[in-house]
Amino acid sequence: MAKFKNHILVCAGTGCRASQSELIVENLNRAIEDNNLGDEVQVVRTGCFGFCEKGPVVKMMPDNTFYVQVTPADASELVTEHIVKGRKVNRLLYVDPDSHKVISDSKEMGFYKKQIRIALRNCGFINPENVDEYIARDGYAALGKALTEMTPEQVIKEIIDSGLRGRGGGGFPTGLKWDITRKVKADQKYVVCNADEGDPGAFMDRSILEGDPHSVIEAMAINGYCTGASKGLVYIRAEYPLAIERLKIAIKQAREYGLLGENIFGSDFCFDIELRYGAGAFVCGEETSLIHSMEGLRGEPNVKPPFPSESGYKGKPTNVNNVETYANIPVILLNGSKWFSAIGTEKSKGTKVFALAGKVNNVGLIEVPMGTTLREVIFDIGGGIKDGKKFKAVQTGGPSGGCLTEKHLDIPIDYDSLLACGSMMGSGGMIVMDEDDCMVAMAKFYLEFTVEESCGKCTPCRIGNKRLHEILEKITQGKGTKEDLTLLRNLSYVIKDTSLCGLGQTSPNPVLSTMENFADEYEAHVVDGKCPAGQCKALMQYVIDPEACVGCTLCSRVCPVDAISGEKKMAHIINPAICIKCGACMEKCKFNAISIQ
Amino acid sequence: MANIKLPDNKKKELKEVCAKLNNDPGELINALHAAQGLFGYLPAEVQELVAQEMNVSVAHVYGVVTFYSFFSMTPKGEHPISICMGTACYVRGAEKVLDEFKKLLNVKVGETTPDGKFSLSCLRCVGACGLAPVVTVGDKVFGRVAPEDVKTILEEYNN
Numbered sequence: 001m002a003k004f005k006n007h008i009l010v011c012a013g014t015g016c017r018a019s020q021s022e023l024i025v026e027n028l029n030r031a032i033e034d035n036n037l038g039d040e041v042q043v044v045r046t047g048c049f050g051f052c053e054k055g056p057v058v059k060m061m062p063d064n065t066f067y068v069q070v071t072p073a074d075a076s077e078l079v080t081e082h083i084v085k086g087r088k089v090n091r092l093l094y095v096d097p098d099s100h101k102v103i104s105d106s107k108e109m110g111f112y113k114k115q116i117r118i119a120l121r122n123c124g125f126i127n128p129e130n131v132d133e134y135i136a137r138d139g140y141a142a143l144g145k146a147l148t149e150m151t152p153e154q155v156i157k158e159i160i161d162s163g164l165r166g167r168g169g170g171g172f173p174t175g176l177k178w179d180i181t182r183k184v185k186a187d188q189k190y191v192v193c194n195a196d197e198g199d200p201g202a203f204m205d206r207s208i209l210e211g212d213p214h215s216v217i218e219a220m221a222i223n224g225y226c227t228g229a230s231k232g233l234v235y236i237r238a239e240y241p242l243a244i245e246r247l248k249i250a251i252k253q254a255r256e257y258g259l260l261g262e263n264i265f266g267s268d269f270c271f272d273i274e275l276r277y278g279a280g281a282f283v284c285g286e287e288t289s290l291i292h293s294m295e296g297l298r299g300e301p302n303v304k305p306p307f308p309s310e311s312g313y314k315g316k317p318t319n320v321n322n323v324e325t326y327a328n329i330p331v332i333l334l335n336g337s338k339w340f341s342a343i344g345t346e347k348s349k350g351t352k353v354f355a356l357a358g359k360v361n362n363v364g365l366i367e368v369p370m371g372t373t374l375r376e377v378i379f380d381i382g383g384g385i386k387d388g389k390k391f392k393a394v395q396t397g398g399p400s401g402g403c404l405t406e407k408h409l410d411i412p413i414d415y416d417s418l419l420a421c422g423s424m425m426g427s428g429g430m431i432v433m434d435e436d437d438c439m440v441a442m443a444k445f446y447l448e449f450t451v452e453e454s455c456g457k458c459t460p461c462r463i464g465n466k467r468l469h470e471i472l473e474k475i476t477q478g479k480g481t482k483e484d485l486t487l488l489r490n491l492s493y494v495i496k497d498t499s500l501c502g503l504g505q506t507s508p509n510p511v512l513s514t515m516e517n518f519a520d521e522y523e524a525h526v527v528d529g530k531c532p533a534g535q536c537k538a539l540m541q542y543v544i545d546p547e548a549c550v551g552c553t554l555c556s557r558v559c560p561v562d563a564i565s566g567e568k569k570m571a572h573i574i575n576p577a578i579c580i581k582c583g584a585c586m587e588k589c590k591f592n593a594i595s596i597q
Numbered sequence: 598m599a600n601i602k603l604p605d606n607k608k609k610e611l612k613e614v615c616a617k618l619n620n621d622p623g624e625l626i627n628a629l630h631a632a633q634g635l636f637g638y639l640p641a642e643v644q645e646l647v648a649q650e651m652n653v654s655v656a657h658v659y660g661v662v663t664f665y666s667f668f669s670m671t672p673k674g675e676h677p678i679s680i681c682m683g684t685a686c687y688v689r690g691a692e693k694v695l696d697e698f699k700k701l702l703n704v705k706v707g708e709t710t711p712d713g714k715f716s717l718s719c720l721r722c723v724g725a726c727g728l729a730p731v732v733t734v735g736d737k738v739f740g741r742v743a744p745e746d747v748k749t750i751l752e753e754y755n756n
Contacts, residue, residue, distance in 0.1 A: 014723065014724050014725050014738075015724070015725040015726070015727045015728055015740075017738075018725050018728055018731075018738035018739075018740055019728065019740060052725070052726065052727025052728070053727050055727055055728075197724075198721070199722075200682070200683030200684045200685075200687075200721045200722040201683045201684035201685040201686075201722055201726055202722070202724075203722070203724030203725075203726060206724045207724075238630060238667050239667070239720070239722075239723065240724070276626070276627070277626060277627060277630055278665075278667075279626055279629070279630070279665030279666070279667035279668055280665050280666035280667035280668075280721075281664060281665050281666065282721075293626065294623070295623050296621075296622050296623045296624060296625030296626055296651075296653075296661070297625075297661065298660055298661055298664040299664065299665070314623075355685075355726060357684070357685030357726035357727075357729065358684070358685055358688045358689070359688060359689070363685070363726055363727040363729070364727060395684065398684070429684065431684045431685060431688060433688055437688060445684070445687055446684075449721070452666075455664070
């Protein structure tokens with residue numbers, strides 16, 4: 001990279017590409033040519049910077065200037081002003097929403113200040129389609145070190161000592177898993193990367209694969225060396241075309257450099273990687289389902305034991321780890337287990353990547369040390385709630401997790417404390433909700449997902465979740481009773497206790513956690529027939545405030561079902577029996593006299 | 598189901614793909630991905646051919662096709678529209694956007710308009726949560742879609 005004076009880094013992750021970042025690259029290149037700077041300035045397509053809310057992101061190196069919400073039309077100005085004249089383009093710089101100050105260096109932004117990037121270390125720094133850039137950042141040095149200086153036992157010990165736990169949600173100690181697979185004797189073993197990120201609203205794994213695919217390949221090779229596997233398989237969602245493409249390129253380059261294939265680094269170790277595609281089934285994130293899917297079967301789970309480490313893909317010992325887990329491995333080997341275990345809490349070491357989304361100002365991909373509080377994540381990094389609304393809940397762990405509230409904001413984020421308050425770490429989806437979100441409807445939303453994704457093999461999950469969904473539907477329709485609440489709770493426990501795999505064992509969590517933390521909201525639905533958040537249509541009532549109404553008759557004229565009556569210049573009334581709750585009247589009223597109750 | 602005559606050149610291409618996968622039953626899902634890429638969807642005739650080439654029963658293929666949401670047994674519209682119903686999009690109003698599409702196209706989720714132009718489906722998270730709510734039409738991603746924008750999006754494809 002040294003031969004260029006300036007580098008312009010452009011985010012080429014899925015989010016920014018959807019906002020025309022590819023065209024920005026084209027226009028930048030054209031502008032560079034027009035100014036005869038082809039020898040001095042290079043445009044690099046990088047992985048995700050994380051700050052998706054403000055995308056597309058363009059970063060100037062070496063001075064670290066961070067431009068946000070860039071459009072293709074801005075490209076030539078960036079070149080002529082920033083590069084040629086050395087003046088920052090102020091209108092494209094980030095403005096801190098609190099202090100209203102312009103911040104040009106990303107390290108000074110609230111969004112980045114509290115983050116520590118380990119798994120995401122290369123995302124947004126390197127061109128993921130160029131292996132040389134990965135190598136320039138110590139890429140494949142960990143594999144070299146493992147193969148030439150360490151025994152498999154020593155590598156595994158280092159991973160165990162680091163305290164790294166599975167980042168896919170389960171939290172099983174990674175080193176221990178490797179050790180179990182290593183000890184099983186077999187003629188063939190497999191190493192699998194679980195890239196079937198099915199949790200809606202989560203995009204951690206996708207961003208790592210798009211932004212730094214070589215880190216996963218390197219870690220899988222290290223895993224193969226430790227466990228005695230010569231073959232690696234990446235099981236990846238077909239919905240991630242860009243990640244698949246980058247992974248394919250990375251595997252090809254690694255083979256060309258002899259980093260995959262026969263006798264890697266001149267050792268006896270041989271290892272290669274193939275891709276297997278998912279086809280849209282959430283349950284395939286469960287490791288036994290995933291293995292079935294790789295074998296060309298329906299992705300249904302098995303009873304464990306036997307665990308995949310004993311009998312997995314094609315009946316052979318198989319070590320399955322998630323993308324983010326792998327991304328941590330090379331750095332741990334290079335920096336040592338002590339360095340890693342110094343970060344985080346007593347039982348959860350290192351960092352965790354979260355996909356922060358929902359009603360929060362700074363949607364994006366973040367990586368924080370374990371033990372950071374939810375408050376820091378949502379308010380300091382996330383910039384607080386959108387449109388100045390009030391925080392209501394945060395959902396972690398996706399369809400398997402739970403909704404946490406105000407009172408949980410100061411608990412440190414780690415595997416055990418999240419479990420203790422009825423949610424879970426999960427893979428890292430974090431959805432923030434505000435006062436307008438109804439928790440019953442939210443639970444129903446997750447159940448809808450579970451019902452659709454249940455594979456149908458075991459009865460409690462297949463039928464039980466459907467019944468849960470029906471009861472929730474009934475409650476949101478205003479037809480629920482207090483008995484329904486008891487039934488909902490009891491049935492939830494039965495499903496948790498009796499389901500075959502992780503999907504059914506956790507699917508009632510959104511129901512139980514919302515019932516626990518928002519009991520009054522459930523009560524309001526079944527006892528008072530009201531939806532406090534005003535989201536459940538059947539329970540809404542449009543009311544005209546007689547004090548504010550001036551009798552302009554506009555509302556009665558726009559009402560499609562003639563539910564509004566009243567004399568001119570007199571307060572109007574809505575007949576709830578006729579009203580279809582379309583909201584047309586409220587939209588039109590110039591005096592804010594109509595509200596939802 | 599009506600019998601469909603599959604074009605010979607595509608049949609040949611599919612057979613070649615299966616051969617490349619060593620006709621190994623373990624590669625069935627990869628073969629189905631390729632088949633859907635070739636034919637656009639997986640009607641019974643295609644499933645029969647895949648079964649024959651991959652050395653498994655038609656029932657097995659059917660079981661796999663119906664298990665995974667990515668595989669479709671009905672043809673998609675010329676412009677397949679997908680509304681992201683991931684949680685991030687949901688809390689930012691995806692449902693209202695979906696309602697608007699249903700209303701303007703007069704189809705339900707999973708259906709295709711009578712002229713074959715648009716088909717409507719839901720998907721779970723394309724990972725562009727920063728742009729929520731997200732709608733994809735073919736390969737194009739539309740971000741921060743409000744119900745009012747739906748009409749404009751459709752007009753773009755109606756000419």
